[in-house]
Structure formats: structure tokens, C-alpha cells
Amino acid sequence: MITALRQKTNILSSLVSNQIFILVVLLFVLCAFFNTQSPYFLTQGNVFNISTQIVEIGLIAIPMTYVIISGNMDLSVGSIMGLSAVALGMFHNMAGLNIWLSVLLALLVGLLCGTFNAFLISKLKMQAIVVTIGSMVMLRGVIYVLTEGRPISGYPSEFYFLGQGQLLGVPFNTLILVGFFLLAYYIIRFTRFGRYTYGLGNNEDAVYYSGINQTNVRFTILTINGLFAGLAGVFLVSRLATAEATTGNGIELSVITAVLIGGTHIFGGRGSLGGTMIGVLIIGVLNNGLNLMGVSSLFQMVILGLFILIAVSRQKS
């Protein structure tokens, strides 16, 4: 009896307390609002605009969701992104390598940075947030050493397809983002790796005691996070046609904000990729809509801050 009753109230209250549901509603409300405010908001061009602009944040937010769910944190993604971008430019423009080879090497740079973090955090068991503050500063420094602050531009036109081209009438980078999102969604929902990720964030010991090498799971997540930061760097270079020393500066804050708005718990264990994507969309739509309304970015900051509080006020500490 009692359990049956409990179950019923559970279903009722779970819909109301379901974060994703609320976030989707919030997103719709935002869109509806901006649609009344600007006739341009719901045009195809603008929708693609938004979708292209969220690509880099989205690409990093995907593995960052894994990172945070598994109870870790990575503040160095902006610097990794910048280093990969700059490395791409240097491999191509200074070393004279083929552009696609340079892209591969840039991704490798991202992967290596991720591995560096992963090694210190998972193998040497150092605190993730501390390690990545360190590598954030250090890698940004490496960028300045390499570039002396000068932007690197001039790439073959076929390279711009990544960030500026269209496929089947849809921006290519958006397609890639959607593809990776679906893949990541699939992995976290339908594979054991996903289960381990949640398990790790909730009770690492219990995962270990279940005969699973939890260190490897953590290592993989952090390494892939580096790789995706590198990928975001490549796409950004292609979109902007230049690699500059400030690339990715501060993006970690936007990424983490999106992930947290998406309902992922800062201390791990709970969260979802769907939520993250909606979080990324909310930030993208909010930015775009307020821009269209001509709202000064100062007020946009305040609005974003209030929005964070509203979106996560159900997430108890």
C-alpha cells in the first residue's frame, strides 16, 4: 500500500521536479519571448547562426558532462583549446605541413594535454580542480611562448569547410556537434562506460569493489576531454580563419555554466547529456536573443547570472 502510494506521488512529483522538463520549458519560454521581441529570431539564418555559435562550447560541454558527472573538474579546457588552435596554425603555416595532417597533430596536442591532466588526476590521485588550474595557467603560457602573441592565419580554403561550410543545407560544424552529441548520449545511456561514469561520481569505492578498473575510466574521460577541447580549437580556427593566443580564454566558465544549467550536479553523480545540450542551447539562445534586442552585454551578464540561479535553484547542495 504505502509503496504503491509512494510510487504514485513519485511519478507526479518527478515530472515537476524533473530538471530536463523544466529546462525545456524554460528554453521554449525564452524562444517564445525572443520571437515576440525580434522578427528575425526565428528565421532559418538566425537558427543556423545560433547553432554555429554554440559549436565550440557544445563540443567541450559534451565530455565535460562526463567529467563532472564522474566527480571531476577540468578548468584547463580553454587553454588546451587555445594550444591546439595555435599548434594547428604553426604546423601548417610554419612547419609547412599539409592542413589535414596539421589538424590531426593539433588534435593530438589536445589529447596529450588531456593525458597530462588525466595522469596526474587518476594515476597520481591529485585533486582535479587544482591540477587543472595549474595546467590552465601553464598551457596558456606555452601558447604565448610559441606565438609571442601573434595570431596565425592563412589556411587553404578547403579547411574552412569545417567551420563555415554547409552540408545538405545545414552548417557542417552543427552536424558534427549533433553527431558527437548523439554518440556521447548513446555512450552514456547505452554502454557500460556510461554506467561506470555515473558510478564513479557517486561512489568510486563501490565501483572498484565491483571489479572495475575505475582509474582507467577516469583516465579515459579526462583524456577525451582534452581531445575535444582540441577539436573545438580546430573548429574555431576554421570558423574564424585564424588562431590567436587568446583562443579559448575563459571558455571553461561558459562550458561549466552550460553543464550546470543543464542540471548536472557540481559534485558529480547526477546529470545528463540532454540537460547539457539544453544548457548550451539556453546560453546560445539567451546570447543571441539579447543581442538581437540590442541589450548591452553588461546587462546580459546580469541576466545570465540571474538565469543560472533560477535554472539551478532546484539543485540542492
Add this chain to the structure above:
Amino acid sequence: MESILKMEGIDKLFPGVKALSSVDLELFKGEVHALMGENGAGKSTLMKILSGVYTQTKGTFSIKGEEIRIKSPSDAARAGISMIHQEFNLFPNLSVAENIFMDRPSITGTLGVINWKQMNEKAQALIDSLGASIDVREKVQNLSVQSQQVVEIAKAISFDAEILIMDEPSAALPENEVRNMLEVVMRLKEQGVAIVYVSHRMPEVFEIADRVTVLRDGKKIATKRTKETTQDQIINMMVGREVAELYPNKTKIRSEEVVLDVQEMTLGPNQKVNFQVRKGEIVGLFGLMGAGTHNVAERLFGLKKGKGTIMINGKKANIKSPKQAKKQKIGYVPPDRHRHGLIKEMTVKHNLTLTILDQLTEYSKLNREKEQELITDYIQDFNIKTPSSKQVVNLLSGGNQQKIVLSKWLATNPDILILEEPTRGVDVGAKAEIYALIQKLADDGMAILFISTEMPEVIGMSDRILVMRKGEMIRQYNYREVEQNELLSVASSIEQDEVKVI
């Protein structure tokens, strides 16, 4: 005798569980009052209500005839009640002295400034009076479990409370320190403190308690003077039926085929352990805290490294991690299910299949239909009481949680199952079910190593009992060949006649 506390008609309702119904308890000044009952009978709950951690759903208390309300631990402290909790409640990052005197006006002077010197001295005196040798400036995280228990006791005593509640204070202590602690209890008693002593250890209870109250399924069964009762009577009151019923009958003839052969496993200097477990056999491993039974389990499951040979089905096995142990078809139900056994925030389903996700993976995708089928089967087969497979484990009762830990290892279809404290925090009904389950597994051919500090279940369940003391295997008994008092005396190395049992 002067009555100091009266609890009357205490009810406690947790969501979906009635933990206490209409319990009365009276305490006299200067008495040791034992509170007994099976796991989950409601002892801790009653005491947590008394110490302000929980609030009762119904009922009243009065202290020295005056009715009072206790809504928080600080209320209780003001009313002269202090409690040693069953689980440690220490601040690992702080010193022993601070843990004892945390947040207390007595060691602070003007403006809330702490007098460290005075605090350390006071704390040291307290610790010394408990006969322990601990530096009070040491951080608690650097102490052994036993020393931490001593700190808990010192903290509770330091309040100079009129009522002291001790919830299983001896569970984590080695024998000599249990002695010290009991002496302290007697001393406090002489000073007129009323002590509620929760314990599963009959000898202690009969040694120090004046009266004993027995709880069963949240109800008070009786309060008796210790001198006027016997252990059998108490057990009868606790369980409500013959003890024998709890344990399944052994019908099958055991096979002679050795599945697990442990040779020269080193647990400490000059301490070697050798033993075997046969197919379909339940081997009980008994020892007091610190005897080394836990180390045996950890070594076998790859949680600890060490010397010695482990042979499985006649082949030498190299086990360096739980992962490798699993490959060798070993399962392990750890003693601390909250920390190591379960991911309590995750669902029944996800916990149950955590160990076998690799088997459920097809082309790197989880076969979720198969998973669901398996789970439905397990929930049925093992009689796990849960509203759905998607229920969060945290919300299940302890017994059902334990069944999940058990099931998740059974799912791996192990040859060898190591059970450590498999019924800790589990109520009687669930206990019987778990015992029956374990017996059935053995009957089906599983080799089972049954490690427990609860003597009755070791005796009731094991085909053979191995007794350990200080890292050594010292005696072996066959099925129901041994009595509790002998087992205890062997394990604690006190000569039989010295043990004051019954």
C-alpha cells in the same frame, strides 16, 4: 532506586517503516541498562530520539519527573544526555583533544577563545583514565579504528552527563580495551551516571548490566533484572522463536573437491594462514576485531597485496585487483555495504548489474532488454522488496540493500563467494532469507567463505569454522560442534573458566 529518565509511548515512523511503536523505557540513577534486540529492532532509533538526532512521532519523556522536549543534539546535551553513536562521528582533520571538546563552552574563555593547553591537558587526562595511550594532539585520521572508538568514548564521558548512551561501543574494540572500557563504565556507574548500553555481546551485558530491556520489531518485549534472567531467555525474547529456525538445515553431502586453497598467506610477521574451501561448502571464519579475518578477505579479493599462494580449482591464481579476482570467479560481499557495496544514489537495477555489464554488452552496446529480464528474475528469486527496479537503493531497507549486494555478485556466477558480515544491519526476517539463500547456493555447489563477528550465525551456518586470533588460524570446528562461549574464549584467548558467560 531513584528514577532519572522516563520515556513513555515512544513511536517513530520513517517513511514507509514503523521503527518504534509505543516503547517505554525507565532509567535509574547509577544503573547500567542494557538495550538488546536483533539488528533493526529499533535500538539505535530509540537512542537517537533520546539524544535529539531524531524526533519521536509520538510519546513523551521526562527527566527527574519533569517533562522535557528534546529537539536537537544540543537540547540533549543541555539535559545531561550524551551519546556514543554506532557509526563514528569524528572530525578526521582535527586533533583528538578537539574532537573531544569540540564546540564546548567549558574550554573557551572570553570572546570564545579556546585555551588549547587546558583543553589538551583535560583531554589527555580523560584518555589516560581510559587506559589508552593516545597523544591527544594527534589528528584523528591518523588513529587506528580502535583508538577512534576510544576517542568517541572519551568525548561522550567528557560531557559529565547524567545519562550516557553507548550504542555498540565495544564492536570495534580489541579485547583488552574492552576491559578498560568496561571498567570505565563501572566507575561512571558508581558516580551515579545512568548508562544505556547497547550491545550484541552477551558476556558483556551479563557482566555489567543491572537490567536489560529487549526490543523486537520496534516493540518493547520486556525489561528484566540481569540476575533474574538467562541468555537463552533473552535470545528468545529477542527473536521471538527458537534460534534454530533462523538457520537452514543441512541436507546435502558435501563434495570433496577443493575449490579454494590458500597456502602460506602472510598476515603479519610469522603469521601464516592455510586453509581450503571445498565445492558446496560453507566455511566460517571467526575472529574478534583485529584477528585478521578481514585481511584474509581483502587479500583474496585483490584489495591488498601480499605473499602466499592462492590456488583456485587447482591452478595458481594471481590476484592483484578486484577486477582480477572477478576474472577468477570470486565474488565478495564487503562488510561496509554503504561505502563499498552499493552506489546508494543509483537504482536497484544499476546496482544489480554493475558487476556484469561486460557480459551484457553486445557490440559495445548494453542489451537493456536482457538486463531488464535478468533483473526481474533476480528481484523475484531473491525476494527483493522494492517498488520497482528503478527505485533508488538508498530508499530500501537494510536487508533488501544487503540482498542487492549479494545478488550483484551472484549475477557473476562465481565459484567462490566471500561473505563478510553478510547480515550486518539486517532485520530478522531478511536475515533468515539471506541464510536460506546462502545455503541454497552452497547446495548448488558454490564454495563459500563466511566471515562474521556474530557468533550465532557463524555457528548456525558453517560446515566448518576456522577461528583466528591475532592473524593466526588457531582452531577448527565442524558443523555445530562448538558453543558460543567456547568460540569466544578461543578467539579471545581467555581461558574457558575465566569467561563469565551464563
Add this chain to the structure above:
Amino acid sequence: MRKIFNLHETPIILFTIIVAFVFSMLSPLFLQASNIETILLQITITGIVAIGMTMVILLGGMDLSVGAVLALVSTIVGLLVNAGFNVWIAALIGILAGILCGVINGLIITLLNIPDIITTLATMYIFRGIAVYLSGGVWITNFPVAFSFFGQGTLLGLPFPVIVLVVLAITFGFVLKFTRFGRRIYAIGGNKHAAKLSGMAMKRAKLYVYLYSGMLSGFAAIIYASNVGSIQASTAALNISFDVIAAALIGGASIFGGVGTILGSMFGVLLLGIIQNGVIVSQFSPYWVDAITGLLIVVAIIINSVKRWKDSLKLEGKLK
């Protein structure tokens, strides 16, 4: 002697000394009195903010809004002194504004139960936005001469800001070590569950800690405004929260709470200050500054971890 080597802060102190030694080898100017004074002056602002941050971290939280509070308070104080307010009254109002910001953080966290990091991430945006709005987006500068005392004045021959830092550090170090309030912070950070069982007023402690963090940011803001002489609300102290968190962690604090000291954090701040000054005094290429800084941070973190490993090894050994 053995006791000194077992001090919690020993690794960071030793590392600071080594780094200082290396810089003094690289440049004879480094150890000059005037340069040391420069370093001390430069760390006052991060140092003061780090005191509050240390307490927040001890509770297991993080205050990302300190930079924005600093910008907001220095804007307010700047506007007030330029509007002709007495500088001391302006400073007092500024500190009250800092306290208010801290209380807002604390109330959101304790009453709405929103995690610290998210709350302060949000208020970081909000406070910064308000600061720029109040400033009207223009430089606030040309302060009256009297105002320069806070950042540039001397007292008993010592720079006033350094005195403020030292007094605040000692005061709060004392509070943390010797008062019930202070020990409560360690206790709550060390084991929330036990703190609850022992009936501690946890929310109140948290509220106070954020209040102090806001207040200390207020102190820092006044010195900042006076010291730099001109304030641009949009960029003032933009990255200070990372610097300060890094300093506290380098100083031995644990992000999980319960572990850390003001002394350690002060050395963390000092180390970062020495590095920032040292790389310039040693005439490294400017492009190497961040890379060297980051590398030294990573090294400092590793050194701290080594100490932690040792402790945990010691623990395991005892448990056996």
C-alpha cells in the same frame, strides 16, 4: 626541530624559500629591500582576499565572486570619494557594501540551498554587471590626495596596506585557531555529518564565512582603488578568484574542506607574488611569464600531494 618539519605548511614554505633563492641567484636585484617591499605591497590585495577564500574553502566551498565584489566596492568607494565624501566614511560604506555582497551570497547558499560554486558564479556576473553600471563605463580616477593613504600611506614607517594585511591575517588566523567559531569551520569542513550530530549551527557558520569573505574583499577593494589610482569596473580584479584559489590550494588547503591554514594561504600568495615579480626582475622573456608561473604552480601542487601521500601511507601503516 622535528615538529617544524611536520608542520602542515612546511612544503610550501620550503618551496617558497627555494624559489626565492633561485630568483636571488638569477638577479641580484631580487633581494634588495625595495624589491621586497614591492613584493609585499603587491600581494596585499590577493592576500586579504585569500584570507576569506581560505575560510570558504575550509568549509568545502568556493567563492568565485570575490573579483566582482572587489570591482563593485572599489567603484562605490571611488564614486563616493570623488563626490566629496570623507575618505574614511567612504571606506566604511565600501566595507559595508562588501559585507552586503557576502551576506547575499551566504543567504542564497544557506536559504535556497544552492551549491556555493553555482551561487558565486551567478553573483560574479551580477555584481560585475552592477559595478560597471554604477561606474557608467568610465574610468574612476583623480581621487583626492587623502584617499591615497589607504594604498600608499605608511604607518610607523611601514606601508599601510601591508600592515592591514598582517593584522587581518593574524586576526583571522587567531580566530580560526583559537575560537570556537574557527574550530567549527574546520569541523564542518571535516565531517558535515558529525557536525550535524553534534548540533552545530552549520548554516550560521557558513553565512558568517561568506560575510567575512565579502568584508575582506571590501578591505582589499579600498586598498586596490587607492593603490592603483584609477578603476575600470569592467576589468578590475577580473581574474583574482583563480589566483586566490590557486594560492590557497598551493598553501595546502584541500578543495574538499577541513584542511588548510591562513599561514599556508599567505605563503601561497607570497609564492605567487614572488614568481610574478621574480620572472620580471630576472628578465625572462615576457612570453615565458605565464608558462613559468603555471609550471611552478604545478610543481607546488605536486609537492603538496607528496605530503598528502605520505600522510595516507602513514595512516595505512598504522591501520595494518
Add this chain to the structure above:
Amino acid sequence: ACGSNDEAQGSAEGEMEVNEEMNSFFINPKSIGPAYFTAAEQGAEQAAEDLGVQVIFNAPTETSSSDQINMIQDMMVREVDGIGISPNDGEAVVPVISDAIEQDIPVVTWDSDAPNSERAFYVTPSTDSDLGEAFAEEIAQQMEGEGQVAFMVAGLGSTNQIDRVDAAEAYLEENYPEIEIVTVVASDDDQQKSYDNAQNLLNTYPDLAGIVGFAGGEPPAAAQAVTQAIESGRMEAGDIAITGFAVPSLVKGYIEDGIIEKIITWDPAVLGYTSVYVLNEMANGNSIPEGELTIENIGSVYVEGQNIFSGTIDLTIDNVNDFDF
């Protein structure tokens, strides 16, 4: 979202008709918040009022190319009639400028250039290399052609800063071989850090004879550090020459005190005003003639090819009180 496209476009055209007579322009600084750009905003707003057009002045709060380009793309959706950009990275805005030109939206750059783009004009006080050379010449004069000089910049990765530094370096090397550039320090636009940097420079280079500040926050920070060094007796007035770019209000006190002799400045408001003016002319189909161009309320600017020079001002004790920005 695609289903409602037609409707949305329909209403878009509806509003277009209403707004037909009033041109709207997007003026995009590097970031919003810095006082320099707030001054430019005032100029642009003034132009909007004078010319009867609408101006949207906005940028991200941090100097980031990608955020900046996102915002430009958003404003293109709004179908503004012209865009004026001060790019964080001159290369990064090339594609988005091309897109705008393709949509027949006139584009100018101002304050900082994108030379490889299809922008119609660059509105600037002077070219970055000319500015760099002017700073170099000025400091060399004050240092009497010899000694150590240090450069202070806002960001090591900012295009116009790099161009000015490069030009200044080359100029000094060529014309004043006796002058040694000891270092370049960056403040990341953090006033406290530039002040710290200045202090560290004074300690590190006891013989330092000059500091050039390449961004608006640097000379005042250097002057503040020098003032304090003089007050504490570690240095004498006139030991170190300071020049570079700063807005008058920030350096007024230091010029009056004699810490700074001369600053090369310009009014950001003029840049903002001129940008709006030029965009409006282009939107109305008028051409911009070569040579001197007189703009009402502003004065004369000089059109030289694709550059529109508004000119610089030498700020000294004689005229420091003549400006209100």
C-alpha cells in the same frame, strides 16, 4: 522552428517598412566596459542624434574574437544598414566581413583594422605603425637618444598592440641604436597588474630611462608607480620619461605634476562619430571623396585610400585641461 519561418519573415518585412526611413548601424568595439570604448560610444550616440539614425553599440564583455564575431553575425540577422568593427583579431573578422559585404551591408573598421578584409574604410587616428613610430620618436626625444626603455602593453595577443610595438621597435633600431628595449610586459588589461608590472620594472632596471605605454591603461599605471617611487625617495623626478597613449582625464594629474611630459592621444568619440557618419553616407549611396572631409560637429578628417585619419593630439601641460574625455 523552421515551420514558422514564413510568418517570421513576413512580420520582419512589416517592420522593415516602418523603419525604412531610419538607418540603423551596429558599432562594435573590442569589448564593452573599458572606459576607452565608453567614450567612443558617446561619440557614436552623438552621431546618431545629429544624423537621425539608430546606433547599436555593443560587444562582448571580454576581449574575445569568437564572441565578437558571434555578435556581429547576430546583428547581420537584424539587417542593420552598416557595421563598424574594432576587431580583436584582424584576421578573424575577414570571413564575417565578407558575409556582410555579400549581403550589401557596408562595413568599416575603426580603432583597430582588418587590412585583409573587404571592409570599405578604416577609421583611425593614424595607422598603427605611424603611431608606434610616433611613440618611439617621442620617447627617444625625451631620453635624448640613449638608455633603456621598457614597453608596456595591454595584451600580448592584441593585433593593434603588436603592430604598434613592432613599428616602435623597428623605428628605434633604425634611428636610435643607443636605445635598448629591455622588455615588453603585458597587463591583460588589469589595472592592478599593469601597476605591479611598472613597479617591477623600476626595481629590475635601475637605469631605466623610459616607459612607453601602448594602451590607455599603461601610462597612468607607470606614472603612478613612478610617483610613488619619487615620494619614497627611491627616485628623482625626471629620471624616467613616460609616453604612449592615454585618455586625457586619466593622465591629467600626472602631466600637471610633471611626471609625464607628453602623451599622444586622440578622442575615441571622434572615431565613433566618424564611423557612424561614414557608414551613413555609404548606406545612403553617397561616395566618400579622397582628401579632406569636413564633418559637422567634429571637424576635419582625411581620407587617404581606404584609411580615414582623424588625427592625433599631443597632450601636454599646455592643453591638458582642454579635453573632457
